[in-house]
Amino acid sequence: MKCVLVTGGSRGIGKAICIQLAKDSDYHIIINYNSNEAAALETLEAVKAEGNTGEIIQFNVSEADEVKSKLDAWQENNEDAIIEVLVNNAGITKDGLFMWMPQDDWQSVINTSLNGFFNVTNTIIQKLLRNRYGRIVNIASVSGVKGTPGQTNYSAAKGALVAATKALAQEVAKRKITVNAVAPGFIKSDMTAELDEKELKKLIPLNRFGEAEEVAHVVSFLVSKKASYITGEVININGGIYS
Structure with a gap:
């Protein structure tokens, strides 16, 4: 049985x-x-509705053991x-200006987005x-990719993830393993629900938030x-906000 693991796969x-991988x-x-x-x-039911099989697994990506x-x-x-396939999607935000940022807000974001990538990928890479x-x-x-004010912690974690993607891609390419990143901009989800969409979409050339799909x-x-010949790449999906 060949499987794909999606971290933080329950929402957004x-x-x-x-659901898309269940279809495709x-x-x-x-x-x-x-x-x-x-x-x-709920996500599992949606996967099964596409005629595919799946299961759920509970763990906190930031807890290595x-x-x-x-x-x-x-x-x-x-x-x-x-x-055979790993999608490192789990991440959290704790936004705030750097000068007032508690260490815990820095640490927890790094632990989930960056150390989470290490913990899960490092466990699976030998088998790949x-x-x-x-x-x-x-x-x-x-x-x-560009850095966002009010998100120095999140920008640091995701910027490091981009660099890690490029480095790891070169290490494992000979074994036919590709490592790529996608960099979404403003996408409609729980994470962006609090944002002022009406104001922010003025910054986006396509004049709208993206859809998770x-x-x-x-x-x-x-x-x-x-996509066999694409590795070490970062594909931006942001409506032109950083083009």
């Missing part, structure tokens, strides 16, 4: 990615969530299965290398065989 962009591929979809089991089960023990246990229970095939897609952000389509392409 993660949910859209799970025959991968078994593993939906990771941290605390919202109801949302994860928890990630390893849960993924090792999953592998023991599914000896013949291989996670032995398998001599794999796809890793990291969900970065326009903040990590528009990100999911690009991810689906990158994990497919069609």
Whole structure:
């Protein structure tokens, strides 16, 4: 059984990615969530509605021991299965001006977005290398490419994720493993629900927020065989806000 693991797959962009991959591929979809089991089960139902198979798995990407023990246990229970595709989507924001930023707001954002990438990818990478095939897609952000005021912590985490994508891509390319990032701009989701869409869309050349599905389509392409010669790339999906 060939599988795709999507971290933070229960809501928003993660949910859209799970559903799109259920439509476009025959991968078994593993939906990771941290605390919202109801949302994860809802995403699983949507995956099954597309005629595909899936399951949910709970762990906090920022807790290294928890990630390893849960993924090792999953592998023991599914000896013949291989996670061939990994989408590192889990992330949080704790916005605020840097000069007033508590260390905890800095640390928690770095722990989830950046250390979460390390914890999950590092656990899975050996198997991908032995398998001599794999796809890793990291969900970065326009903040990590251009920097966004009020998001120094998030920009730092996502900017580091972009650099890590480019470096890892070169390390594993000989084993037919590609590593790419997508950098969404303002996308309609829980994360952007508090923002003033009417004001912010004036900054966007396309004059609207993006849809989660528009990100999911690009991810689906990158994990497919069609994207075999694309690696170490960052694809911006932001309506021209940073073009």
